[in-house]
Each structure stands twice: as structure tokens, then as C-alpha cells.
Amino acid sequence: MREKIQKIRENFELEFRQFQEIDFLRLSLSDAEGLMRNLQEFKAKHTGKKSEIAEAKKLIKEIPPEERAEFGRSVQEAERQMLSLIQEAEKRLKDFIAETKIRRETLDVTIPGFRWRTGHLHPITILRQKIEDIFVSMGYAVEDDREIENDYYNFDALNIPEGHPAREAQDTFYTTKGLALRSQTSTVQIRAMERRGVPIRIIAPGKVFRNDTPDPTHVPMFHQVEGLCVDKGISMAHLKGTVAEWLRRLFGKETKIRMRPSYFPFTEPSAEFDCSCFKCSGTGIFQDEKCRPCKGTGWIELGGCGMVHPNVLKNCGVNPEIYSGFAFGFGLERMCAMLYSIDDIRLMFENDIRFLRQFR
Amino acid sequence: MNISYNWLKDLIEIELSPYELAEKLTNAGLAVDSVERFGDDYVLVFDLTSNRSDCLSHLGIAREVKALTGKELKLSYNDPEVASARTETADNLETKLNASPCGLVTIEAPDLCYRFTARIIKNVKVEKSPEWLIRRLEAVGERAINNIADITNYVMHELGQPMHAFDLDKLTENRIVVRRARKGEKIKTLDEVERNLDETMLAICDAEKPVAVAGIMGGFHSGISENTKNVLLEVAYFDRNSIRQTSRKLKLSTEASYRFERGVDIENLIRASDRATELICEIAGGEADAFVDVYPTKRSELAVSLRPQKIKTLLGYDVEVEEIKRILSLLGFKLKDEFSNGLSFVVPSWRHDVSIEEDLVEEIARILGYDRIQEEIPPSFGAGEYQPSEERKRNLRKTLANMGFDEAISYSFIDASHDARFEIVPNLVNENLQEKFITLMDSIIEGAVRMRPTLLSGLLDAVRTNFNRGERNLKLFEIGRVFAAFDDKEGAFPIERELFAMVITGGLMLEGRALPTREVDFYDLKGALEASFEALQLPFCEFVEKDIKHLRKGQSALVKVGGKEVGYIGRLSDGISEIYKFRQPVFVAEVDLQTLLEFEPVKPIYQPLPIYPSIIRDTAFLVKGNVNFAQIKESLEKEAFQNLSKIEFVELYQGKELAGDERSLTIRFEFRSNEKTLTEEEAEESHNRIVEFLEEKFGIRKRF
């Protein structure tokens, strides 16, 4: 009987070798899963109800009673040992399979997430919306009007008489029917005052046109924002304060402004307004080099402004002895170019997506 | 305009460095662009505003320096008033006379030539100018010619008065007649160009013919040459408009015409003439001879009053009366009168830009410096307002950006040949007009003379640009105005209407990933348009199959919103694709945004949530090409089948095993009752009735 058990164990060990001598380094997941299936079959074969050891157990009746206890122990011992070997092999394989699966299903968490490509608003739109928000919060109404105007609104009402250099310049576009593409958004001042009367506070963003040869700083169509405030007792101090306030809201609290005397037919006194350079904070030096946006001056020229000319007020039926007002205007392309260090404003109208996608 | 620092110092004492001076002048409204070294001198490069013609000379700038620093001018030559007094007694002229008694000068057009002085200088030697003179001219950017021409140039830059020297012996009868040119008269000017004059132009003539175009350029034959012995020096004042118009007509602008058309100082003529005479005698060795001054059109003196209260109103701060007087007198304004509430000042003859009270306020403000102005916020007034449609437009833009569309802005003028390619959005063009579109007289961009009636031309150009730069997956939109004629009448304002257009082409892209998920198609663009309408809170929209000029047959539709025709959508036709050399399908849509915004925003209305569950049936039908989903859906909704709560599109299949124009259209029907839970049998019964109805109405069969 002992020999029989010995024989069973030897058979087991011979067959079990395939599970004991696994080269895990070269084992593929599918081979491991195959081995696992084999191991289950093997387990059933050697420890199941129809296994040799089970058969051997049945022989206990043929054993003399005094030897039965010992026989029983040795069978159980053999069975236990086989089972434990199988379980160990099972665990090794199971761990290997689990580990391999995790390794195989490990993600590269750094690749981009799944989302549709989003688009971008034009930098001019982004800036225009910001400026509109600021002015609306300061009590201004956003206005707009015709882009094709007649000479009255484009020139005469703005105190630019025939023969005036600003009018003589060859840069106004005319239609074959004698109308002008507005050369400044100041036209909206007139139309808005006619429509709303005074007191009035408006800004008018919009397209304007000048027959200029395109170059890095000129384009034949661009955007302007015009501001107008007319009321009793409005002074140049209000102009300066208002310009300073909205520039601080746009560029930051530290922004300083300055005004320099200038000339525009529709304002008197007139001024240019500059703001302290947002890149170098007005020092003229950025990272030990001459600052580019302000050309090292610390100031950036933004636009023109002044007190509304009494003739302009009169043209709109407003009595300049009772009312006074200020107006200002500036170009969005120029401001955009400054803000984003764009050195060629023609890019704004090429609609190259590599350009457009840089703005949010 | 260039100003030499050293030259300026000849005219006024300056304690400031050139850089300090430049800053001071800039802050007073005379913008100095740059200061450049020029040997032992500095050159201040000015960018003057067009109103300050009085500053187009060293004298002009010196006057400003005087106002800013209080130093006196040190002119070594005659004060204009002394000079004019001298000549009037010397020649004993009657001011009304249009001609000098000796007959040297006759003004036949006193409306165009207000004043004319002539000086005869005899026995000059024309040669190269001395070195100092050449250097000074070079400093201000002038090229030396000969001593006589150089001196006239020099005095113009010094005193601001253009002048012209004639060879006296070349003038027929040695005399000058100032008159309008006669029809057909010609003159070869100093630049050796033959120019045709007309009756509107003022000419300086001798007894026979024009010898100079007044105020613009002298004649070639009467000019100074090596052999010139005797000179007639013209120093005059011409009507500004006349000079300007002639200069435009002849397309000839000179340093002289530039100054005359902006306005020179009519009271400065004799001083300028004397200065040039002095220099010619000194340098060219001539002898001063006869001088005449014919001044038929006297300048009227202009007085402007100023109330200190106006200063306070406009500038926000008070200026003492004594301070007002001090500043304005430094600038050459003479106090004329003092009232209880103000003062009146005589405007100096060189200031053509001052005529009203506000101008005087600006003079005071700029001399005191704009830094003096405080920062104040006006008292509050009322709530701000956006444009009424701004919120909806911002929603639209945001929605489009979220769907991957980049925003384009294109020029409003396009090539006139382009508008014939496109079907213009409905109700924009007045077909009864001869000229339906708006055209520009000329454009700086070759050929771009049409004010665009469509945004598509610009968007397709953008597609081309991006293709050229290697970007083939594009989604672009533009919101902007288009233009069309409203009326045939001269001066009638055209229609300006805001449109919205989109273009897509290439693949559907994911952020940060290189390959498209698939190529775009008609439905991608349609989806984007539908989402746009939703963002605009519009009433129901319809897409009606229609042939459109610029779109491919079978892939184009008319877009209707709330029953109104608003635009078109579809795949760009092969013909247009060929013009733009597109080698991949391009889809475009254009709609009339302005009309869309006239619809009141549709507000959502709450629908009670269903209580009972629904039963769903997906059914595939075999449909003929002329039957579409919208027709089926509409007819079922009209029939109001019992318990049919929803009709949804599932799939459209055009397999090869299907005959001809047949397609397999799968539709999902949802059945639900508001009273009870439906049984399968009840749903089945409704469904069967629908299938029967559709077969009867459209002749379409259920496949499965």
C-alpha cells in the first residue's frame, strides 16, 4: 500500500514539474492563463473525486485495522502536500496574471484628454467686449451707427470744413455715389446726440476705413472706440479721470496716464493720451533691455481726446454755453498689438488660425 | 519738420539741453519725435499738428520757447512793424492800390494774392554757398543748390516765409503781373516738367507769360542761373485755398505750397524780404535796389474774448487774470479790452488756428502743461447699456467657439468679380436697381472696390490662406456687415446689414491630438447652425432642399427661421472650389443675423414631467428620394396619433443593395399615455396605424 502511495506521489511530482519550473520572465499573459487552466485540470485530476488518491482512500477497508490509522495519516499527508503544492503554484500564477494585467492596462495619464477642439474669438472681439464691459459698468451706453456715411456726418458736423487737411488727405474711401466710408467713429457722436440729446454718455466701437497702403502699422480697415460724455459742468479733469479710470480697469491699478496737447478739429482743447507701459511699468526697461512696446520711453500712445468743440455741440443742437463735454477715441488694433506684442497688425485680418488660436 | 538747435539759439537764449527742450515743447503740443546729433549741432525732428503752420520755422519755434521760458527773442533784423512803416513812407503807397507806382508789380487778382513785395538786387554773383549756410540747410534736410536759391530756402526755414528769386533780365519788360492763368497757358517749372495751367490757378507772370505757379514753384526759364546778374525777389501772401487747390490739381506739393496752404504770416513779408536781401548782398555781393510792397487785401484784425470762468469750466481749475495776461502776451496776443467778466485779445497775425474762446483756453492749458489738470470722475448719471442684441451675440460667439469655430474678421471690401459667384442672402438685394451693390471709387487694395454683399468671399479667402500655410482642418465664422444699394438716388444711404457666416472643411479635430476623428460633412455644419439658433433663442427653424448658385446640387438648403427665409447652407459647388483651388469638400452657411435678432428671444415654458413609462418602437422604412424626414415627421404631428409622444430620427442608410434613389430611414416612435401605463398591445396598435398611414400617404414600406 505504501508503495502505491509512493507511486501516486511520484506521478504527481513528475507531472507537477511543469507548474513548478515556470520561467515567469518569458511567460506571456495568454500562456499564463493557459497554464492556469491546465493547473485546474491537473488539480481535479490529482485531488478530485476521481483522482488516484481518492481511489487509494477507498482501499482503506482492505488494510488491516491496526495499520489503518497510519495508512490514513499517510494518505492524508500525501493529499495535503499535493494540495499545498498546487495551491502555491496557483497563487504564483494568479499573482503573475493579476500583475501582468495591471501592467498591461496601465495608462499613460499624460496624454491629452478627450475633448473636441475649441475655437477662439478674434482678439479684437475679446478686447472690445472687455472695454464695453468696463464702460457699461461706468454708466455708458454702447452705440453704433452707419459705416457708410455722407460728408456731413463724416466731416462737416465734426467741424472739418471743406479744404481742411484732415479732409483733403487722400485716405478717405468714397463710393461711386459720393458717400464716404467713415474714417472715424466720431460720426456716431453726432448721430447719438441727435437721437438721444444731452446729457449723454456713450461709447461707440466700430469699423473705420482709411485708404492707406497696408504695412506693419497700417491697414485700410480697423476698429476704433469712441467715447463721448456731455453734461453740465463737464471739464477736462473729468476727461482725464475717466480715461485714467478705464485704463486702470483694463491694464491694472498701477497704470498712470498723461495727456499732451494736440489738435483735432472736433475738440478744443485737444490732447493725446498715453498710458504708462504695462510691460515695463513705465520704467522703459524690461529684463535689462530697452522695452519694446514703449520703445524705452515708458509711455504708450493710445489715442486722442479733448473737450467737444462748441461747433460740434451746436451742430447737434446743444448749447455750448450750458453744456460741455469730452470725447476720446482710440484704435483697437493698436491697443491689441501693444497688449500682445504683435509687431504686424495686418495679421489681424489674415484669419490665419495659427494666429487666432493664440488668444482667449 | 527739422529744427537746428544752434540756429534756434541764434534767435532766442536757451538754457535747456536739446533733450530737455524737446520734452518741454512736446508737452506744450509741439511734438518732437526725436533729437538727433548733427556734428556740433542737434536736430529736433518735429511732428507738428496741421493747425500749427506758424511753427514751421525757427522763428515759430523760438516764439514757443519764449512763451515757455520767458526769454526774449533776439532778432538782429527788422521788426515787422518798423519795416512796414519804413516801406510805406519810402514808396509812399496808397494801400488800396493794386499796383506799385513804378509799374514793377501789378496784382490783377487781389482775391488770390493779398500782398506782394518785390525787391530788386543788382549785380549778384551766383555761385556755391558758403560752408556755414550749406551746413545749416543740411541740418534741416535741404540740399544746397546755389547761393541765391539757398538763401531763399534759408530764410524760409528761419522765418517761415517761402519766397522766390527771379532772374530779372529774363522777365519780359522787367515787371511782374499777378493774375489768374489763361486757358491753355503752359509753364515749364523748375523741376523741368511742362505743366498746363487753367483759369482757377494763380500765376506770377511777366508782361507776357506765366513765370511761376504762385506759391508752388517757379518757372524754369526765369529761374536763377550761373549767368544771373540781377534778381527780383518775390515775397508774397496767397489765398490758402487757391494754393491748395492748384497744388492738388497739378499734383505738385512743395515746401512753399505746404506753408502757403496752411497759412503764413502776412505781416512778416517785409522782414523776410529784408533778411534775404541782407544775406544776398552779404554772400552774393549784390546791391539792394528798388523795393515795392503791394498790399491790396488787408488782413482784418481778429479779437477773441476770454472769460476766466470758461477756463474753470473747461479745465477744471482757476487761472488768475494776471496769469492769463502774462501767458497770452508771451504768445504774442495783445490785450485789447478788459470787461467785468472777461478779457479780449488780438490774435497775432501768424496764428491762423485761433478764433474762438476755447482756442485761448487751450493756449493757456498747454503752456501751463496738461499735468496741471486733475483726475476727476464725473458725477454718476445712470445705468450703462449694451447694444440691445449684445447678450445674444455674445452667446452666439461663445457657442461657436465652444464648438471649435475660430472667429475671422475680413476686409469689408472685396473684388467686384466675387459677388456674382454667390447667392446673396434673401431680401438684401433690390433686384429692380441698375446698380445693386456699393462700389468704391478706388481702393488701395488692387481690385477690392466692392463693399461686400456677402461674408463668404472673405471666409473662403481665409480658407485659402490657411490651406497655403498647411492647415487643412478649419472651422471659421464671421459676424459682420454687408452692403447693398437701397436706392438709385445720389446720396441715398445704402443698406448695411449684419450677417453671420460659417465655413468648415477637413477633419473633426480633438484638442491636443494630431489626427481627425473623421472628415466633416453637411450635418456637422447644420448642427453648428442649429446650435447657433439655439444660442440666439430663436423660434423653430427649417431647412428646405433648394438649388443655390454657390452650393453643390443635392447638398444645399434654404434656411428658414420662424417662417422667414434667412440664408443658405450647403457644400460649396465644384465650380467655386475650383476657383479657389480647394481639393477637399468645403461647407458654408450664411444667414441674415440682423433679421434673426428681430425675433423676440423664445423663453422656455415648463412642461410637466411624464408620470407613466413610455414604450419605444424603432422602425426602418424604405423611402423614395423625394420623401424626407421632415415631411414624415410633420404629417405625423399633424395627424396627432393617439399616445404618440415623440418622433426621433435614428439612422439614414443608403446601401448598394437598395434600388436607385431608395434609402432606409429608421425612425424611433415613443408612445406614452398621460392617464395610465400603456400595454404592449396598445402601443403596437398605434404603431401599426402609423405604419399604415405612412404607406398610404407616402408609399413607403416598413423594412423591419
Ligand SMILES: [Zn+2]
Ligand atoms: Zn515699456
